[in-house]
Amino acid sequence: MNVKVDPKGVWSDIQAIKKSSPLVHNITNYVVMESTANGLLAIGASPVMAHAVDEVEDMIKIANSLVLNIGTLSPAWIQAMTLSLKAANFKGIPVVLDPVGIGATPYRTKTTHSLLADGKVTAIRGNASEIASLTDSHITTKGVDSLLNAIDCHDQARILASKIKCIVWMSGSTDVITDGKLSILVHNGHPLMSKVTGMGCMATAITGAFLAINQDILLGCAHAAIFMGVAGEIASTNCKGPGSFKLEFIDVLYNLSLDQIEERIRLDLV
Amino acid sequence: MNVKVDPKGVWSDIQAIKKSSPLVHNITNYVVMESTANGLLAIGASPVMAHAVDEVEDMIKIANSLVLNIGTLSPAWIQAMTLSLKAANFKGIPVVLDPVGIGATPYRTKTTHSLLADGKVTAIRGNASEIASLTDSHITTKGVDSLLNAIDCHDQARILASKIKCIVWMSGSTDVITDGKLSILVHNGHPLMSKVTGMGCMATAITGAFLAINQDILLGCAHAAIFMGVAGEIASTNCKGPGSFKLEFIDVLYNLSLDQIEERIRLDLV
């Protein structure tokens, strides 16, 4: 195991994002668009949301990464996702996929598999139910919330990563980030993160920013997971509920220091 | 009048929502999707937003209630609303309708009447202008804000409830919740609630959570109204304007105690 995950690596990526301000093209769901944009802005990235079939390929020409999120689908959006995925593959920029609620409806399951067949995805981020459902079509999800624990689904994450040849980041109380062989377990985070909509979607979008500046995909995903988890812990120390948590979280994304990462980082390599 | 509305009943519903975390399927407007999801998460419910014609019926299969909100319509969304309404009726789960801005345009009026003709709605929540406009097509609204007082439109609410055979919750400085015969007047709330977008839409969505766990529809709606009103009062005590009010409101939804409800509840049965 030659991979080295440490606070300085996370910090280096954060500095690179602030410096180059990568343009992250999001085709994401309506619910989380604003918080996703605000999360990306807070870390120093440059978000753009565009979904029209008539412009997504042109937007990819100036984008540094692509984030696809199936949270609120419709036929035209699926077409735009497919076009932008192919354009991103052609240009060679990273693509992060968030299969929100896959398993909740056949439409989401079918769309996700169709996207995976149409192009190459660099990383997939989802909760345990979603990742398990991608591996085993008999597993269903309860809407967009997970019924499963990430650690219990470690094998499914590994299988999926090997099969798709991408990095899988499965979120939960412990996050699992794996390339199918090596897994990084990130123990950071806070339960309030599941009481604010779009935290998972923001994690996916932020991964788009990390992969835009870090070519080591496994490390980039792990750094994004550590960043989100540590920020969640710090935000929770200063809040009374999910309303104040959401505000604090954005402020922490903007202000997070290397010291804070060093103090809180908790991970295992397995 | 055998109905008994008291703090313990409200509290019992809140505990039931936290325990069973009902899946509330929302087909709602773009403006309020995020705050609606955050409100539902804060009270312990599980929100899902899905509007594609290709998946709404499947989503109903796993949902515990359906919320229809006409705030930002388009043809495909109306089709999805109709399909999901019929599926919800077939499955027997409650449906809450929010006729946002009915009376502002013929399109909204026609769509609302068409939905009411296509299926059975369990409850309708709207402001006084909207409820009055549903009863009397000559009454128009100013966009999505009410020009009328709820108490003054008490009769229209009763007529509508009797005609549609549903519960009508008309919001205002005093809320009227009626089945056409008995009316519960809830005097809780705060003027700042009208200075934050989506508070009415959140009330509608939260009603979806209450009706998912309380089969007494009149009581379920009254409990939701008391919950919203009391939370609004408490949030207002700790804020400087609509920005901080919105944050406080979500925190209060998450933390509200039985004591707080007992201390503040103000209602009349007429």
Place this chain on the structure above:
Amino acid sequence: MNVKVDPKGVWSDIQAIKKSSPLVHNITNYVVMESTANGLLAIGASPVMAHAVDEVEDMIKIANSLVLNIGTLSPAWIQAMTLSLKAANFKGIPVVLDPVGIGATPYRTKTTHSLLADGKVTAIRGNASEIASLTDSHITTKGVDSLLNAIDCHDQARILASKIKCIVWMSGSTDVITDGKLSILVHNGHPLMSKVTGMGCMATAITGAFLAINQDILLGCAHAAIFMGVAGEIASTNCKGPGSFKLEFIDVLYNLSLDQIEERIRLDLV
């Protein structure tokens, strides 16, 4: 130069908005709908969002101004924008256009020029890259963020205003508001405003409210710019990052006093 820009004029407009609560019809992008609505509510205006081809002309009948924002386009929305623009021109209410991300894709550029050909726009608000791109099609933008400084593009703003015969408000660290001959430079504002999504879009929407009550278009735009800039400065004094800034900003919009405007206003007429 007979124009007089002073705190009392800004204050007079704010009072007029609170008093008459103009209905501002927004056809805007998904990302900013909620914050736009909350900004308009905070200043006392009445926002409505409606985009269906079947209802936009009816909504214009009750609206006091129209705001068009091309941030997340699709064919049906462009059609709705065109219809509502013509209806607004026919009725004689002001129209404010925000060419979000023009220059990022040909689709946005083409749509903006097509709107300008189809009807009369009262004011255009954008960042320097967007305004420059509208004047010179060889200038491109980086997604929705500006690569240029407003002061450096003063000439382009003047050319555009003269050509279109409208007011151009170009946002930046110094804002330029011009009718092509006279320019008002507003030096208020704070860098955190660029770290929260939708601040520019909110400025555009708020201009819709100011133009609904002030028939002097140049002054109305300048007052809106001063209001936004002063509010941004005050909000920044009481925040830790973009999360708290956003909340504070809404509270300040709601509470801003004449004293605060007098204390902070900084402008030049050139």
